[in-house]
Amino acid sequence: MALSMIDLTTLEGKDTPGKVRQLCFKAQHLHDQTSDLPKVAAVCVYPSMVGIAKKALGDSGIKVASVSTAFPSGQAPFSVKKDDTLFALENGADEIDMVISRGRFLAGDYQFVFDEIAAIKELCTSARLKVIFETGELDSLDQVRKISDLAIAAGADFIKTSTGKIQPAATFPVVLTMLGAIKDHFDKTGQMIGMKPAGGISSAKLALQHLLLVKEVLGEAWLTNEWYRFGASSLANDLLLQYQKQLTGKYQSAAYFSID
C-alpha cells in the first residue's frame, strides 16, 4: 500500500533528462526480482523535466506531478508563477505541487495567499492541485491549522507539508494538525481533501506510523493514492527492504536494490 502511495521525487538543480528517465524507469520497475509489486503513484519533477517524464512513463498509469510557482521559495511575481504553472500543464503535468508565499502569510496577508492559490487552481482545470505549506518555516501549529483551512477554502485538492528542502518537515504534530483540518472540513461539507506529507519520511516504519494516523484520524477511505501520497525519494527502497525481510525473515542490504 505504502509503495503505491509514493510520489517518487527528484528536485535538484543538477537534474538532467538522463536522471529523470532513469527515475521513471525505476518508478515502473521498483524491484523486478520480486513479483506482484505495485507501481508508485507519481513521479515529481521540475517543470523543465515534465515533458521528459511524460514520455518516459508512457501509458504506465503513473502520474506526472510538477512543482511550480517558483518552487521552492515562492519568492517571485505572480506572472512568473503563472507561466511556471502553464508551462508544466502544457507539457502534460497531471498534478501541480505549488508553494504558498510564506513571507506574505507570516506578514498576515491572508487574502493575498488565498487569492494566489485560487488563481493557480483556476489554471489547473483537470489537473489536481497540491498546496505546499513549508511548515518548517511556519511558527506554530496554530499557523499550520490556519493555512490548512485557508488552502482548503481556496480550492486545494491536496495539502502538503514541505518542499523537502529544509528541516523540520513532516513531523507528527504538523501532520496531525493538517489531518484535523481535513477531517473537520469533511464533517462540515462531505468533501474529501488529500494529504501529502513530504520530507523526512525515509523509513518504512515511519511510513506505517503515518498510515495508521490516517486510518485512525480520517478513516480508511483516505488510504488510497487518490487521497494520500508520500513525498519521498529514499522511502521506496526501505519499503522494498522491509518487504523482502518479511518474505524471507532476513535483514536486507541496500546493495541488492537499485538506487534508481
Add this chain to the structure above:
Amino acid sequence: MEVLKTYKLYIGGQFPRTESGRSYAVIAADGNHIANACQGSKKDVRNAVQVARKAQAAWSQKSAFNRSQVIYRIAEMLEARKGQFLEELQALGSDLKSATQEVETSIDRCVYYAGWADKYQALLGTVNPVASSHFNFSVPEAMGVVGVVACQQTALLGFISQVLPAIIGGNSVVVIANQKLPLCAITFAEVLATSDVPGGVVNILTGSVEEMLPTLSGHMDVNALSLAQLDSAILEKAQTEAVENLKRVMSYSIDFSQSTAQGLSYISDFQEIKTTWHPIEQISGGAGGY
C-alpha cells in the same frame, strides 16, 4: 617497555593538543619529572569558550532529571577508575591515605551534586504573593559560560567542587586546571568523555594560570568566573577585567576537602533569577493573587 601517556587538553569532548604546540614539565613533590602537559594558550581559551557557548543551550535545556543521571554516571565512572587516580595522586606526591580520602570525597561529591539537579529549583524558585491579581513566579536559570580557575592546592577535589555545582545548574565551563598538578584534571576528562556528558559542557586547559586567565577574565562571552585561592594581585587584575561585561565573579578561599565545602549556595552562585507575571482572571467570587 611502557607506553607513556600523552596529556592533552579537553575541548568540545575531544582531546586536542594546544594550538601553540608547547608543553611543560610536570614535576612531583620529590622532584621527579613525571610527565609533560600541554601549555595552553590564549587561542586555546578562545576556542574553548566558543565551544562552551555552543554546548550550553542544549545542556541547560535537558531535563533536570537527565542532568542528574549524567552526573551520577560521572560518579560511577570515577569509582571504576579509582585506582588510576590513586596512582596519579601518589606520583604527584600524595600519600596513599590522603589520596584515598581525596578520591572518595570526590566520588561522594559527585553523588551529592547529582542529587541536586532536580531539587535546587524547588528551593531557589518561588511563587510570590504580589498584591495585584497576578500569578507571579521566580525561577533560577543558568548564567551561561562560567570560567573556572581550579583550586591550586588539590589536584582533583577542588576542581570537582568548583565544576559540578556550575554544570548541575545548566552552565558550561572552561577550566584552567591546577598549574603544578594538572594530571588528574586531564584524567578526569577521560571520565567525562565516558559519562554521557555532552562535548563542550566541560572544557579543560592546562598550563600557566597567569598567562591564560586574562583571556578568560576579559572575554566578553564569558558570563561568570569561579576563582579559587588566587594570589591577591592576580585576583584583583581578573576582577578588574571582568567589569567590562559585568561578569559575576565568585572567589573562594576555602578548604575543599571539608564536608562543608559543598551545598546549595555553590549552585545558586551561578544561577540568575527570572520572575514572570501573568494576570489572573477574576471569576466572580474570586480573590486576588496566590
Add this chain to the structure above:
Amino acid sequence: MMSNTTWNLDPSLESTALVQIKPQYELFIDGKWQAPLSKTYFDSINPADETHLAKIAWANQADVDLAVRAARTAYTNVWSQLSGAERGKYLFRIARLMQEKARELAVLETLDGGKPIREARDVDVPLACNHFFYYAGWADKLLEAFPGQNPVALGVAGQITPWNFPLLMLAWKIAPALACGNTVVLKPAETTSLTALKFAEICQEAGLPPGVVNIVTGYGDTGAALVAHPDLDKIAFTGSTAVGKQIQKACIGTTKKLTLELGGKSANIILEDAPIDQAVEGVINAIFFNQGHVCCAGSRLFVQESIATQVLEKLKFRLQSIYVGNPLDKNTDIGAINSKKQLETIERYIQLGLEEGAEIYQPTCELPSAGYYCKPTLFTDVAQSARIAQEEIFGPVLTIQTFRTIEEVVQKANNTPYGLAAGIWTDKGARIFGVSQQLQAGVVWANTYNKFDPASPFGGYKESGFGREGGLHGLRAYLKFPN
C-alpha cells in the same frame, strides 16, 4: 490504484520469556524470605485470561508483628546510624537495579494487574525508577530542605498500597520514607503482589540492610493488623475513601502520623476557547488511561454548551480507534479490569446509569472471551444529582455534563466530597490561573492531564485524602520537626 482495504493490526505481543514467576512466594521479613506463621497462601491470577500465576503468602497478625519488630530493630541499630549520604547511596543503587530490570518489572506488572504493557513499560516503571532516583538525592540534603527546622525521621512506617499502580505506588511510599531515615513494612494489594515481591529481591541485590524494607502480603485483614500495630510511628495508605476513614479512626488515641491518598471524582472542564482536538485527546487520556483505574481520573467531563455537540461527536469518533484487548499486546490501549469484583462494580454502575436515564454510548468492538474486560463507555444527559456523577466508579466510564458559565462549572466541579484533581482546557492563561485558584483540588492540570513526575507534589483536598507525595512537599510526610 489500490482499492479500499480494511486492515486490522496484527497482535504485537511482548514476550514473557524474561519473567520467572515462582510457584509460591513467602513473606519478605528482615532481609530474608520467611514462610508465614499463618501457614496460609492465596492465589494470584492474571485478570487478562484468568490463569493462575502464583501462590502468595497470607500474613496474619503474628507475621505483621515479626515484620514490625524487624523494621524497628533495623531502624534503631542500623538505618538511623547511617548518614544521609549513605542512605542516598542505597537508594541510588536500588534505582539503578530497577532500571536494569525495567522490562522484567513491566511485564510482571502487566501479567499481575492487567494494565497494557505500553503503559507499564513507558509510564509505571520509568516513573517508579525515577522516584527512587529523585528521593535518593534528598537523603543528605534535609537540613537544606528545611533550614532551621531540625528535621528528624519518624521511625517505622506501615504502608499500604493499591492495585492500580502497584510498583509506582510502592515507589511513592518507600523512596521518601527511606530517604528521610525511616524503615518500612509495606502491604501490597492482594490482587497485585508480584512487583512488590520482585522489589524485595532488588533490595537484597542492592545489599540493603535487613529489616529496612519488609513486605507482608495478604488481604484487608493483613492491612488492618498493620494499621493496628502499636509500634508504628507512621501510617501511609493509598486506596478507597471508605477504608481511609476506617484507618483514620483506628489511629485515634495513638501517636501515629497519618497520610491518606484516597478516591476522586475529578472534573475535566472544556471551555469554548479550548483547542478542541487536543482537549478531546486529553479527555480520552484522562478517563481511559489504565482502564480508568486512576484515583485522579477525569471521570466527570464538563463541556461548555456552545461546543458540546462538536466535542461529543469527536469523542465518539475517537472511541472507535481505542483498542481493548490483551494487555501484553503493544497495540492495546485499554487492558483488563483488575479483578472480577471490580468488573462487577463497574457493570453495576453502568446499569445504574441506564436506570438513572442517562444516554449510553459504547463503540463496537470485540472483547476477549476469557478475562475481565469492559468497553470504554460514555454517558451523556447526566444530571449533577445522578449517582453516576457523584460516586467513584473506577473504570472506563465517563459522565458528560454541559455548563453555560465558568462560575457555574466551578461550582459544579467543587460540588463533591472529593477533591483530588481537576482538568481545565482553555486558550487563555489568565483564565487558567483564575479557575485553578477556585478549584478545590490538590492537582490541577491545565491543557493536559494525568501528568506525573517525582518532583511534582500529588495529593487531595477534602475526602480525597491529606498529605502530599512527590517533590519537596513529599518529604514532610516522613519527618517530624521537634523544636
